[in-house]
Amino acid sequence: MDRARVGELGAERLDWRFKALPAAAWGLTVREYLATGPTLDEFGTPLLTLDAGALDHNLRAMAAWCERAGVRLAPHGKTTMAPALWQAQLDAGAWGITLANLPQLRVARAFGVQRVLLANTLLDPAGLAWLAGELDTDPEFDCISWVDSVAAVKLIDQALRAAGAERPMEVLVELGGPGGRTGARDLATALAVAAAVAEAPTLRLAGLGGYEGALAHDSTPASLAAVEAYLARLVELHDRLRADGSLTGDTGEVIVTAGGSAYFDQVARVLAPLGRTGTSVVLRSGAYLVHDDGFYRAISPLVRGAAGEPLRSAMHGWARVVSRPEPALALLDGGKRDFPYDEGLPTPQLTRSGRPVTGTVTAVNDQHAFLRESDAEVGEVVRLGLSHPCTAFDKWTLIPVLDDAEAAHPRVVNLVRTFF
Structure with missing residues (x-):
């Protein structure tokens, strides 16, 4: 590849085109923004992230x-x-x-x-x-x-x-x-x-x-x-x-x-x-x-028993509980426009604070996920396990890469640009 051309992506100006990106990043280049040491906490929801x-x-x-x-x-x-x-x-x-x-x-x-x-x-x-x-x-x-x-x-x-x-x-x-x-x-x-x-x-x-x-x-x-x-x-x-x-x-x-x-x-x-x-x-x-x-x-063969190190999921969804209209129902602010659903619905894993989350996503609309029988409260951000990367990436033009998705306050160490 043309390594210099790939490197030029670091000079792209950030603005409103990139969903979940904080407004504080607007006007900065990718390199300039990363130099500020951003963390996951600064980003909005819904969000797709990668783990370095x-x-x-x-x-x-x-x-x-x-x-x-x-x-x-x-x-x-x-x-x-x-x-x-x-x-x-x-x-x-x-x-x-x-x-x-x-x-x-x-x-x-x-x-x-x-x-x-x-x-x-x-x-x-x-x-x-x-x-x-x-x-x-x-x-x-x-x-x-x-x-x-x-x-x-x-x-x-x-x-x-x-x-x-x-x-x-x-x-x-x-x-x-x-x-x-x-x-x-x-x-x-x-x-x-x-x-x-x-x-x-x-x-x-x-x-x-x-x-x-x-x-x-x-x-x-x-x-x-x-x-x-x-x-x-x-x-x-x-x-x-x-x-x-x-x-x-x-x-x-x-x-x-x-x-x-x-x-x-x-x-x-x-x-x-x-x-x-x-x-x-x-x-x-x-x-x-x-x-x-x-x-x-x-x-995956590396899960089914083929010799070699098992692969690890490098992508997560993040969505916020915006409503609990019924005792057993929580609505998340991420749906079909944000996360893949063709090979299985998102699965709740943790809150952003690291607390394990119960419940099951039973359906998704364009902008919402229906999380049932969950202890997630209004305002909490839930980390989601996702299925099928092909239909996750096509929904995002800029994807933050975290140093460690398991950390209490993950740092954003890169921003991956996609071209669909």
């Missing part, structure tokens, strides 16, 4: 795990859309950054990301023309996209020809599965897509891609078996393409990529042996950096 120690732990734990497993990591940048966190991941040894669409890719290029896995099929002619220009003008920039049909290959080829592309765009044949998301549903279709790529002068077949997380959503034996069967088909496709000469590595690296944040242990176990053929296996886990107190806490 947990972030550092997760960075090191995942990097060490990938090294032992013999796989590379291109973390999915869509989880945070935070260039400063991407930089930290690259500094920890990440091979590249994964992204999902053209707007995200443009953010990455604005911050000088030099290796991107675009885990999607880019068909927009204007977007392809822009990407062709990026590739032609920057020989150090690598962008590897996906295709899953002959029709898509033809459309991409036509758009790149029309744009006058000089440098072939690298693509991966995407293999899907029944009931999954995108991706060729059978090996015959995938092989036909690979053949079409070979015939398109504007494209180069760089390998295979897929997403096992679309086929399962828990760690039951049936789900793990579905993931295993899918990965076996990915290996079979790789071996077929290696055998017929479609994947030789003569014109560049051969890549097989899978592995979200839920089943990366299975992916590494099944795919890592492909390294003996010269193929690079790349995981795309993105949620590991932030982790959570819900979905990923329950399903």
